[in-house]
Amino acid sequence: MEVARFWRTTGQRYQLTGEICPNCGNKIFPPRDVCPTCEHEAKTAYTFSGKGEVYSYSTIHAAPEGFEKYVPYTVALVRLQEGPLITAQLTDVDTHEVKVGMPVEMVTRVLREDGERGMLVYGYKFRPAVASPR
């Protein structure tokens, strides 16, 4: 991954920083500058809680280039508490225990390494939510 491309998106990948639409209040991730609901300009930063639930999931046995050594790994669509869906890997979980609707929370992990001397790319993954007293 190119350094500039990596740098541009650190806020999103490390903190789940997206946007909130000043017109309709829609919360947007990934950031896209124009609200997909009302088409109003939406550049106000908004940081998501990182809490959500599994909308769908799959375990990958044949990986794309650069991901071979992680096989098998589980990917998911996660419905964030604030509304948007996000695509990410699941971690710290037995694949057979994953279910649609399972509560999960965001953690920061290595997404990929670009070769022996290449860059380490960090970003969000999701793990089963740790029960906390309310």
Added chain:
Amino acid sequence: MRDVSIIGIGQVEVGEHWDKSLRELGYYALNAAMRDACIQHIDSLYVGNMLSGELTGQEHIGSIIADFAGLRGVEAVKIEAACGSGAAALRMGYIAVAGGMSDFVACMGVEKMTDRQGNTVTSALAMAADGDYEALHGLSFVSINALLMRRYMHEHGYTKDDFAPFAINAHANAVNNPYAMFHNPITRKQFTESKMIADPVSLLDSSPIADGAACVILAPTAIAREFTEKPVRVRASAIATDSVAVHDRRDPLFLEGGAISAQKAYSAAGVGPADMDLFEVHDAFTIMSALSLEAAGFASRGKGVALAQEGQIMPGGRIPITTMGGLKARGHPVGATGMYQLVELATQLRGEAGKSQLANARLGMAQNIGGSGATVVTTILESSF
């Protein structure tokens, strides 16, 4: 606007052509189509292709193929819309002929994939997904379709095996298609036991990568009869888009781009799904067949799989699909696929499908899907002889 017809069709066998280059494949299909139309000259060439740069190290293939085919000087460009490139090339040709800018236009789809290793091809294909928000997280097209299939099963109460009729029908229909990659029928047992790639998508849910090229020649309908006894009218050609990433869709289980492009096509042709004699569906994965049938109005939400289970997608059913094998069994040379669908549709409408011929094929539709639904091209063709 001028009425447009297909006056010639050509294709090469789908498969692993280790002895043929991209430009040769393109030339063979173009040459076959021009011979079929009995013409020696074209005004322009639109080449649908997705991965020539990434997989063969060659871009600029509009002029490469035109020059190789002995057509140096002709207008020629590459059209790219991921797996929707083939039918998108037809759309560009349609605009040119309908708008009066060109009289004879060759629309081609061509792809060369088998020179490279599997994981390289997987990564290249993943470029049709969202690079920063899907592919960076290790997703491939198989896993994106797996996410859709799992959620579809969850919401509509199907099991993985319920998708078997799509693959069984496709393989049965490819047996008599000489241009298809596979000629072996498959059984429900084989489907059930097939190897898992990305749960719940198994090998027999998925279409194979391949090399291939297909081509049609367009001309104004007013002069089509001078070149062929069996012109096939282009009643509609429409493209619509959706978000590239599945997570950005309003409802991941509804192909909005598929619905919009189908509606545009229906209204341009003044017909509806009930009028169709056949439907060439983009069955890159079994789940895509279900979603496309629903988006195009052949089944209501969640009923695409039920339609297949009832046998209505087979020859003689209410809406036969993948009549020459589909992506599953004819093969899926990505940027060429949309043009294979149209060549096969035209073959059925000309009554030249041999043992695969449907009894009443006068009006048919094809839906060619780029990515997981971000570009959808709907084409409606009709026999006019």
